[in-house]
Amino acid sequence: MNEFAITIDGLEKYYGSFKALHGVDLKAKRGEILGFLGPNGAGKTTTIRCMLDLIHPQGGTISVLGLNPQAEPEAIKARVGYLPGELHLDENMTAQQIFRYFNRLRGNRSNWDYIEELSDRLKLELKTPIKNFSHGNKQKVGVVQALMHRPELVLLDEPTGGLDPLMQQEVLRMLAEAQDNGVTVFFSSHIISEVQAVADRVAVIREGKIVEVAETASLLHRSMRQVRIRFQQPTEAEELFKLPGVELIAKDDDLGVLLQVEGDMDALIKTLAKYPVNDFETERTSLEEIFLAYYEGEEDK
Amino acid sequence: MFTVIRYSLRSSRGAIIGWGIGLAALAIMMGSFFDMMVGSNEMMDVMNAYAVTMPEFAEIFNFSAMNTPIGWLDVEYFSFVPLIIGLFATGAGASLLARDEEGGTLDLILAHPVSRTTLFWGRFLTTTLVTIILLLISWASLLLSMTWSENFTIPALDLLLPFTSLFAILMFFMTLALLLSMLLPARRMANMLAAMLLVASFFITLMSGVVDQLERAADFSPLTYLETATAIEDGLNLTWFGVFIAIDLVLALISWQMFQRRDVRVGGEGTWRFLKRNLRVAGEGG
Numbered sequence: 001m002n003e004f005a006i007t008i009d010g011l012e013k014y015y016g017s018f019k020a021l022h023g024v025d026l027k028a029k030r031g032e033i034l035g036f037l038g039p040n041g042a043g044k045t046t047t048i049r050c051m052l053d054l055i056h057p058q059g060g061t062i063s064v065l066g067l068n069p070q071a072e073p074e075a076i077k078a079r080v081g082y083l084p085g086e087l088h089l090d091e092n093m094t095a096q097q098i099f100r101y102f103n104r105l106r107g108n109r110s111n112w113d114y115i116e117e118l119s120d121r122l123k124l125e126l127k128t129p130i131k132n133f134s135h136g137n138k139q140k141v142g143v144v145q146a147l148m149h150r151p152e153l154v155l156l157d158e159p160t161g162g163l164d165p166l167m168q169q170e171v172l173r174m175l176a177e178a179q180d181n182g183v184t185v186f187f188s189s190h191i192i193s194e195v196q197a198v199a200d201r202v203a204v205i206r207e208g209k210i211v212e213v214a215e216t217a218s219l220l221h222r223s224m225r226q227v228r229i230r231f232q233q234p235t236e237a238e239e240l241f242k243l244p245g246v247e248l249i250a251k252d253d254d255l256g257v258l259l260q261v262e263g264d265m266d267a268l269i270k271t272l273a274k275y276p277v278n279d280f281e282t283e284r285t286s287l288e289e290i291f292l293a294y295y296e297g298e299e300d301k
Numbered sequence: 302m303f304t305v306i307r308y309s310l311r312s313s314r315g316a317i318i319g320w321g322i323g324l325a326a327l328a329i330m331m332g333s334f335f336d337m338m339v340g341s342n343e344m345m346d347v348m349n350a351y352a353v354t355m356p357e358f359a360e361i362f363n364f365s366a367m368n369t370p371i372g373w374l375d376v377e378y379f380s381f382v383p384l385i386i387g388l389f390a391t392g393a394g395a396s397l398l399a400r401d402e403e404g405g406t407l408d409l410i411l412a413h414p415v416s417r418t419t420l421f422w423g424r425f426l427t428t429t430l431v432t433i434i435l436l437l438i439s440w441a442s443l444l445l446s447m448t449w450s451e452n453f454t455i456p457a458l459d460l461l462l463p464f465t466s467l468f469a470i471l472m473f474f475m476t477l478a479l480l481l482s483m484l485l486p487a488r489r490m491a492n493m494l495a496a497m498l499l500v501a502s503f504f505i506t507l508m509s510g511v512v513d514q515l516e517r518a519a520d521f522s523p524l525t526y527l528e529t530a531t532a533i534e535d536g537l538n539l540t541w542f543g544v545f546i547a548i549d550l551v552l553a554l555i556s557w558q559m560f561q562r563r564d565v566r567v568g569g570e571g572t573w574r575f576l577k578r579n580l581r582v583a584g585e586g587g
Contacts (some may be wrong), residue, residue, distance in 0.1 A: 052412050055564040058571070078414035085569050088405030090312070104304040105413040145409075 005030045005184035012059030020046045022208040035199030036188040043208040044188040081146035085157035086146045091131040118144045135162040156187035226283045227259045232276035305423030325442040332446030332453040345370045357511045361378045379529035387499045390471040394478030395492035405568030434462045462532035469545035476552035484561040488573030
C-alpha cells in the first residue's frame, strides 16, 4: 500500500485569469494528522476541492488513497469524509434526516449507533430542523456527517469554526481518536493553537504555493526562541551577540539581556558557560508567531 | 439514483401540492362555466356580437367554437394554461441544480459517492415526473368537472392528447431553462430569460392569426406547435411531438455534459466570467 494518503504534484488552478494555485506540492502520510495553514484566499479550500473533483485543476496531478480524483471520483468519495469550509444544509430537514439521506447516498454504510454516539458527544439535537440551529450546531452536523461512515481519510475545511471552546476540544479529541483508528486527517485552519495541539505535521500555503511542510514539533523546535539571561555581575558578553543566529533584543540593565535565538542553542549555552549566570529563561515561539512570520515576509514584498 | 429521486421528490412536495391545487381548481371550474354559458342565450348573443363588431378579437379567441366542449376547452383553458404551467417548467428547469449550487448544498452532496451523471439524471427524471403529475392532476380535474356537468363531455383518452402535446412543449421550456442555468451566472437570470421566451412565444402564437407580420415568427414559436382541439378531434401529430421530445433530449444532453465539466461553486451566484468560461467549455465539445 502507498505510504501516502494524499500526493499532490504541481497542482495549478485558475479562476478565469486569476491563478489560485501555483503548483502545489504536498503529501499526507497515511494515518497522520496534517494541518493545512494559510490565510483567507491562500488556496486551502481550492486544494481540498480539487481532491474531491468538485473543481477541475488545469495542471499537476493528484492522488487520493492511490486514486485519481478526475478518473475515479466516486471511488474516492466513498472512502473520504468531507466537511466544507462554508457548510450549507437543507434548512427544512432535521439533522437525523440529513444523516439518513447522506447515509443512503453512501449505500447505508454507517452504523446508526455510531452516528448517535457522535451526536451525543457533540450534544447535537437530532430531531430539530436545521433552520432552528445556530451556526455552531450546524457545524456539529457537518462534523458528524464527515465522520459517521468511518472514512479512511477526512478532509476538513475549518472544522471547529463556530464551535464553542468545549466543543472545539471535543472535535479535536474525535480527530485524535480517528487517527488512533488509522484514519488520515487533513484539516485546514487558521486557528493555530488547534493545529499545534493535534497536527503531526503542518503545511503552510501562501498565495497558492506551499511554503513550508514540516513536523509540528520540528517546526517549533527550529523556530525562534527568546532567551532572557541574568548575570550575577555586570558583564560585557559581546561574544554572545556575535554567535550565529543570536541577536540582541534588549538590555534590561547591566545584569540582564534579552536575546532572540534562531535554531540550535548549543553554541549559546557553551559560550554562556564562561560567565557567572544567575538566571536563564527560554521561551519557545508559538506556531502562531511562526505562521505570522511567513506572512510578514509576504507583506514586506 | 433511487435515493436522488426519492429526496428530490420529497423536496418537490410543496410544488406539487401548491401548483396541483391551483391547476385543479382552474380545471374544475371549466365544466360549471361551460354549462352556464351554453345555458345562457344572452351570453351566446354577446359572443355572436363580438364576431360581427370585433372579428379580429373573436378570431384570436375562436369565439365561434365556444359553444362546443372542445372549443370551450380550447379557448378558455388551453389558451392560457400552457403559459401558467410553462412558468412552473422554466422555474423547475432553472432550479434543477442551480438552486442547490447557489444555496451551497450541492458542494456537500457531490462530496458523497454519487456521480454527477446520477445526480443530474435523477433530478431531471424527478422534475419530469413532477411535470407529468401536474398535467395528470389537470387532466383528472377536468374529468372530475365533467362528472357534474350536463354538457361538458370529452372522452378521457381523447382529453389526454392535448396534455401529451403540452408535455413535450413544457419539457422544451424546462430543458431550455436548465441549459441556461448551466450557461448563465445566476439561476434567476436563466429562469427570467426562459420565462421571457415563453411569454414571447405565447403572444406571438396568439397574435399571429391576425397580425400577418407575425406569421413567420410564429413558425419559430414553440407554442404554435401545441395541439389542443386538433389533437382531440384528429389525433396527436406524432411528428411534431417526436421533434419536440428530440429537441428536449438534446438540450438535456448538452446541459448534462456542461454539468459534468463545470466547477461547482461553493455557493452564491456566479459572475459573467463564469458565462465566458462556460461558453468556452461548451465550445470544446461534449
